[in-house]
Amino acid sequence: MRIAVVGGGISGLVAAYRLRTLLGPAADILVADRADRVGGILYTGEVAGEPLDLGAEAFVGRRPEVPALLRELGLETQLVLPAGKRPLLWSGGSAHALPEGTLMGIPARAEQMRGLVDEDTVAWIAAEPERPFTWYPDADLDVYSLIADRFGAQVAERSVDPLLGGVYAGSSRSIGVRAAVPTLAAALDAGAPSLTHAVAAALPPPSNTPVFGGIRDGYGVLLAALTEKSGARVVTDSPVTRLARSTGGWVVDPFGAVDAVVLATPAPVTARLLRTVSPVAAAAAAGIELSSSVVVALALPRHTPLPDNSGILVATGEALRAKAFTLSSRKWPHLAARDSALVRVSFGKFGDDSALSWSDADLVTVAAEDLARVTGVPIDPLGATVRRWPGGLAQYAPGHTDRVAEIESATADLAKLAVAGAYLRGVGVPACVASGDAAARRVATALS
Numbered sequence: 001m002r003i004a005v006v007g008g009g010i011s012g013l014v015a016a017y018r019l020r021t022l023l024g025p026a027a028d029i030l031v032a033d034r035a036d037r038v039g040g041i042l043y044t045g046e047v048a049g050e051p052l053d054l055g056a057e058a059f060v061g062r063r064p065e066v067p068a069l070l071r072e073l074g075l076e077t078q079l080v081l082p083a084g085k086r087p088l089l090w091s092g093g094s095a096h097a098l099p100e101g102t103l104m105g106i107p108a109r110a111e112q113m114r115g116l117v118d119e120d121t122v123a124w125i126a127a128e129p130e131r132p133f134t135w136y137p138d139a140d141l142d143v144y145s146l147i148a149d150r151f152g153a154q155v156a157e158r159s160v161d162p163l164l165g166g167v168y169a170g171s172s173r174s175i176g177v178r179a180a181v182p183t184l185a186a187a188l189d190a191g192a193p194s195l196t197h198a199v200a201a202a203l204p205p206p207s208n209t210p211v212f213g214g215i216r217d218g219y220g221v222l223l224a225a226l227t228e229k230s231g232a233r234v235v236t237d238s239p240v241t242r243l244a245r246s247t248g249g250w251v252v253d254p255f256g257a258v259d260a261v262v263l264a265t266p267a268p269v270t271a272r273l274l275r276t277v278s279p280v281a282a283a284a285a286a287g288i289e290l291s292s293s294v295v296v297a298l299a300l301p302r303h304t305p306l307p308d309n310s311g312i313l314v315a316t317g318e319a320l321r322a323k324a325f326t327l328s329s330r331k332w333p334h335l336a337a338r339d340s341a342l343v344r345v346s347f348g349k350f351g352d353d354s355a356l357s358w359s360d361a362d363l364v365t366v367a368a369e370d371l372a373r374v375t376g377v378p379i380d381p382l383g384a385t386v387r388r389w390p391g392g393l394a395q396y397a398p399g400h401t402d403r404v405a406e407i408e409s410a411t412a413d414l415a416k417l418a419v420a421g422a423y424l425r426g427v428g429v430p431a432c433v434a435s436g437d438a439a440a441r442r443v444a445t446a447l448s
């Protein structure tokens, strides 16, 4: 039995590993990636001589997938938790505490926004339940249109955008309500009489469980274990260029005939590969756009007096080039023990990928300048590492859930083929793990 996994990001590697556990040692599993390494957006580089994640650096720990996978791979001692510090919000040229108890930055009460938005906006939020409200069940629209209309533009730009920017490298203008805040859409569909009521219904119950988890020595450890335990033949520097049906299976150029395929490539590549075999799925996948980002990791003198916060998120419209700062040594106890203070500075948002073309030296200078501005602390890097992520994050635009439903139903008709990846049901690592796992199970069932 020969199975090709196209794309060796976390979605593809999990699919390859799960195929091995389901199909046993005899299966011939190939993982093909166009890059010179597997891992995709997961990459553990080196900063000041020690490993540091330069793509994803955390995962939502309240979801079970990553801790369960670490346990299954015998890596449970690698699981680390953050120190529990809160991020700051940079808005109007000064730092604010990130409001607590919001739904992706959307307030449940006007008081949560006091100090961050002007008093007119606070009053406008408080009076929202009294204004007439119309919602068409199953409708979708961009988050900005809903929030700016009901709570005011300042709420969208100062409270919601910084959080959406962190997850999607997008903003409330590029992201749809239904995909980004599904519980809110469900509450609206169920007939909530106002946005205020819908947010109250959609908020998760309070929990003391840490929101995030991380991996002590970086995601590279997870990638290595998946690669090894999948027993797959991993071929890098090898873009798959064409997919076609054969009698009883598939032809995957340039690798030839296989019995089954998992496509774990980004949406535009998946669209190209599916063009002739499923024009409907291909058209839906082609409608999913990507944003680009750059991460600059700085190593600073150990006692640099950074604020005692996990990071600083930036509101829309600020006079900064960076969009977020992760104060890694404050966020993660295992990184606090290092010889230098570590900070990740992120650039890039949907519609603005200019940072991709800046030189490494310029990026490091700008990262240090912006960090000095938001912390008020002189920044003197001892070392720096730059990593560019062109097209690294899928934009979940309005209509995203419909596009995904079309992709999934059209590919369900393709025997022994499954799709996986961050463009489907969540960009986060846990969702990618779930997606790779589900794709492997579909293919394994079809093969048996």
Ligand SMILES: Cc1cc2nc3c(=O)[nH]c(=O)nc-3n(C[C@H](O)[C@H](O)[C@H](O)COP(=O)(O)OP(=O)(O)OC[C@H]3O[C@@H](n4cnc5c(N)ncnc54)[C@H](O)[C@@H]3O)c2cc1C
Residues within 6 Å of the ligand: 006, 007, 008, 009, 010, 011, 012, 032, 033, 034, 035, 038, 039, 040, 041, 042, 054, 055, 056, 057, 058, 059, 060, 238, 239, 240, 241, 264, 265, 266, 269, 293, 294, 295, 389, 392, 393, 420, 421, 422, 423, 427, 428, 429, 430, 432
């Ligand atoms: C800067 C940044 C920070 C992030 N931080 C976090 C975080 O802290 N926590 C979190 O949960 N998520 C985070 N994410 C999101 C998360 O990392 C990604 O969504 C996830 O890793 C994507 O995995 P994937 O396997 O679906 O796709 P990818 O990692 O994009 O993998 C797809 C693979 O397909 C390969 N490929 C493309 N075309 C071809 C072809 N023709 N033939 C063969 N191979 C091909 C690519 O080379 C790539 O390796 C972050 C994303 C970015 C960009």
